[in-house]
Amino acid sequence: MATAIYVRVSTDEQAKKGFSIPAQLEDCRAKAREERVDNEIIEYIDDGITGSILERPSLEKLRNDIRQGIIDTVIVLDPDRLARGTSILLILTEEIEKYCKLMFVNSDYNKTPEGMLFYQLKGIVSEFERAKTRERSMRGIKQKMKLGKIVRGNNLYGYNFNKETDMFDINDEEAEIVRLIFNKFVHPDPCISGPNMIARWLNEQSIPTKKRVGKWHRSVVRRILCNSAYKGEFIQNKTDWNGIVRGRDRITPKQKDPSEWVVVNIPAIIDPAIFEIAQDKIQVSRRLYAGLNKHKYLLSGLCRCSECDRPMRGKKVSRKNKVDYYYYCKCDVEGSQWGCGKSIRCSDIDDIVWNQISQLLNDPDCIEDTNILEDNILDTGYEREIKRLEKELSKIEQMKSRLFELLSTPELVEDVRKKLIDVTEKQTKLLSELECLKKEQSDFDSYQLRKDRLKEVLKVATEYYYGKRMGLGIDEKQHLVRLIVKEIRISSYTDVEIITY
Incomplete structure (x- = not known):
């Protein structure tokens, strides 16, 4: 068993007031000597992290070690x-x-009614002090904003942040790229138009991003096009992060009322008139281009590649004087992961799916006489997912065996222990998912239940089908397919899996 020393400091200001990491460690070590602690001491240090949240790296490690009986x-x-x-x-x-003894250097903490009262009062006072500190800090930040200083968001493409003046200076090399982005968006040519194609062109030209790593993505180009800083108006105090914990998950802060925003004038890269033209184009782009494909795809948004599990999108392919349409497993969004490249002719897959749907719509009672249910039209995907989870769990068991073998190597103990904790947590999560999935499968894996469920969907679809039968166009067919079909997994022309609701 070991003794843990936990120290934390959130800001440089706290360090100046005597809460520095070395000072805390020295006082805690002295307390350990005073209490005649003779076992191993492990130090847990959170440097630059607020005490108002639980998600602190060293604190989480300490809590895990306590639960495992190390401390x-x-x-x-x-x-x-x-x-x-x-x-x-x-x-x-x-x-x-619950697991071990807790000691404080500067507080005589006793688990008595009086001791607990004093302990909670100290917590309330600390919370009040933190709120007052935040209030004073925010007042100072807002004052700097009103004086025309940049206090946040200083990593802006096209500019360098000058720490001496707290202001942006134009980065000539990056500013030229910003002008080029606006020019290609406002005055598009046949080959390059729109954020996605601009991002692709920037990647093809090997133009680096702000951090000099990664690729350009259409969302980055769009943010540049929408940022008023490039016309000389940098907006601060726009969002409210109060009460929001920055963890591993993606989070969206609350936007403040525009009356609270503070606009700081900075050197402009783009002429305001050009910027406003770009905003007008962005505002109408969805309305202008949504749903205007010359060719409508019957199974649009339903097809998925069974090999790489990515969506398959419609694509026009021209060869000499012949035009064909395919469902294509390849992502055309710049900066996103590419698919496996599989392509299947639309007409062939459309016929397979529509024949199945029309057979059911013309004679819903055919469910009693055919093996359509066994042909996976109602395959819920449980077996596939259960096999995947069991395969993952098998890999985890193998990994744990290898990690236990590495525990005998002293210099790797710390890293191996951390990895074992992560792997065990993942195993627990997967086992829980597997148990839930098997329960769902047992509840749903009844032939009669599946047949009745399909009949309910077909009843609604058949009423629509007979109402529109005399003039059934692509839009009506698409509506019927989407009423019944949840997803179509495509492996080849002869291996098409239709999954219904």
């Missing part, structure tokens, strides 16, 4: 180093004391 004592300088909010402080205290 028997935890030493912290002060309760506000452990947490800055009463609720989080109480959660952590209860969790730690």
Whole structure:
């Protein structure tokens, strides 16, 4: 068993007030010596992380080690180093004391009614201090904004941030690319038009991004086109991050009322008139181009490649004087992952699917006499997903065996232990998914249930079919297919899996 020392500092300002990492470590070590701790000491350090959240790297590692029985004592300088909010402080205290002993250097913490009252009061005071600190900090930030200083979002393509003046200076090389993007969008040529094609062209020309890594994506080009900073108006205080924890998941901050925005004038790269033309084109682009394909695809949005599990999109292919249409497993969005390149002629797949649908619509009772259910038209995909999960679990077992063998290597113990925790968590999650999936399969894997469910869908679809039968165009057929079919998985011309609702 080991003794843990946990230290935390969130800002340089706290370090100036005496909460520096080395000072905390020294005081905690002295406390360990005073308590005559003679076992191994493990230090957990969160540098530059607020105490108002639970998601802290070293704290999460400490909590995992405590749960695994590695730690028997935890030493912290002060309760506000452990947490800055009463609720989080109480959660952590209860969790730690469930497994081991908790000690503070600057607080005589006793688990008595008086001790708990004092402990909670300290948490409330710390929370109040944090709120006041944030208020003073935000007041100073807003004052800097009103003085025309840049305080946030200083990594802007086309500019360099000048730390001495807190202002943007134009980066001539990047600014030329910004002008080129606007020019190609406002005055498109036949080969390059729209954010996606501009992003593709930038990648083909090997033009680097701001961070000099990765590829240009259409969303990046679109953000540049929509950013008023390029016409000389940099907007600050636009979003509210208060109460939002920046974790691993993608999050969207709340947008403040426009009356709270602060506009700072910066050197313009784009003429305001050109910028406004670009905004007009962006506003009407969806209305102008949505649904205007000359060829309508019957199975649009339904086809998926069974090999690489990516969507298959319609594409026109011209060979000499002949034009064909294909469902194509290849992503045309610049910056996205490419598919496997499979292509299937639309007319062939359309006929296969429509023949199945029309057979059911003309004679819904044919379900009793045919093997259409066994032909996977109602395949829920449970077997495929269960096999995938079982395969993943088998790989995890093999990986754990290899990791346990590596535990005998002293220099790798720390890394191996961390990897084992991650792998075990993943295994637990997959086992839970597998159990739920098998339960769903047992509930749904009844022939009569599946047949009744299909009949209910067919009843609605058949009423529509007979109502439109005299003039059934591509739009009506597409509507019927989408009523019945959830997804079509394509492997080849002879291997088409139709999945219904």
